[in-house]
Amino acid sequence: MIRDTMILAKRTVTKMFRNPEQFIDVSVQPVIMTVLFVFIFGGAVAGDTASYLPFVLPGIIVQTIMFTSLTIGVNLNTDIQKGVFDRFRSLPIARSAPLFGAVVGDIVRHTIAIGVTLGFGAIIGFRFQTEWWHAVGAVLLIILFAVSLCWVSVLIGMLARSSGAVQGLSFLIVFPLTFGSSTFVPASTLPDWLQGWVSINPVTHVIEAMRGLLSGPAYMAPGSSLTHEILWVLASCVVLVGVFFPLATWAYRRKI
């Protein structure tokens, strides 16, 4: 079971390198987002780009991971449509191995995306302002969140008729979650009704926690505490997994 999962995870990673679209998602896209937000909006939002970078870079990492974690549904749907899953199912392997293989493969994709964003950030002047183990914690926390969120995408991937529909539905979910948060601007600048949503949006708490861990408490929203934000994220993960893991595996078993 573990060996089969790893073989299929390797497949996910190999495919990513072969498929320019998916490789761009984790390589070029975070760089473009960073350039766009730091140099174009940075001056307007924070006065100058140097003080915006530590604020926005953790947000860009979170946004990139959000998009990456939702491609799993598209990939699984494509595999089913193309008959690749029929082949897997006719082999004497655990039924769950293709699913877990895709999840494990995605962790590699996430790691690459985080590495690229932090690496490019370093080139344009980003420096960790916290202990090294805070940075490690940040990476683990965002990957944990991505793995918890991916079950939403798996569920959509199993229920939707085409991979195009999966993509459309996924974007519908990702956009309000990432833009309706404090990713790019401090929440205090938003209208009241939007602040209400932002304060309960789990992505906001992921971003605040990432800022606290990578850039230091000075870049977090006033009045928030790092421990509090991390606990919020862990609680969101428990809820996401508690609700969507059973639904996603039910839909997967029904299809597989």
Added chain:
Amino acid sequence: MTRTIEAHGLTKRFGKTQALAGIDLEVDEGTVLGVLGPNGAGKTTAVRILATLLRPDSGTATVSGFDVVHQSKEVRRRIGLTGQYASVDEDLTGIQNLVMIGQLLDLSTVQAKARARELLEEFDLTDASTRLAKTYSGGMRRRLDLAASLMGRPAVVYLDEPTTGLDPAKRDDVWGMIRVLVTQGATVLLTTQYLEEADALANQITVIDHGRVIAHDTPQGLKRQVGGQTLEVRPVDASDLPRVRELMLAAGTREPEQPAPDQLSAPVDDDSALTALVAALASERISVSELSLRLPSLDEVFYSLTGKPAADEEVAA
């Protein structure tokens, strides 16, 4: 002889469509069963049940003595499946596709690579082995898919319309590979829409229509039931037609028809008429552009078995 595949009373319904209405299939060890039927007859559904991909609504099926529902893992160790559409991973190379499947079949990486190279060689894909499968032609994909299903040296191979959409030369290649498979001892269940294909490869033929078996026989027996072969002649010069008609009757055919302005065709009981006609045409120096013995098409088979043309409705399976 041992029964390798045995299915009794399989039924399967998809919504309003009764895909299988109770079919029996039996395949002896080391033989080829051809399952012949039009689109929507239930061929693919039957294969998917025997390959453990679908559960039947009722009925039982065993492969090498193992139940396809309750002992599916044992069944999967013994089968290889080649689908109607080639289910290869397009973003992997030919060799990566095969090695991955070998590894999933518990071969070591070294063993998997060795077996993959062997099959790529056998299927004439060695030169293309490091290219992505998405760059392959239809025939190459089909061969890679077939190779993938043989990675684990399965005792039972399901070939679901293995030649649909291939040009005649590629089709002959696939036929050759299937014959090799049988000489190596595999038991094969082949679905097809062509009597010609079933006749060329199968020991037994089961004809299905609307999810039911409507005939089961050897190719010889089936051809006898559906009226055997048709002799077709097209002389170069259409003015020879009356003389050709006389020669055909003399060679022992039944009354010829004229399906096209320059062509005659007549049912024959065996191929001796062809030899006799060739000799007669040669002695009278009549040249022909076409002279062939043709098996009945699927439509003709269905017409003679059911009195109706073959159904052609798609069933979502």
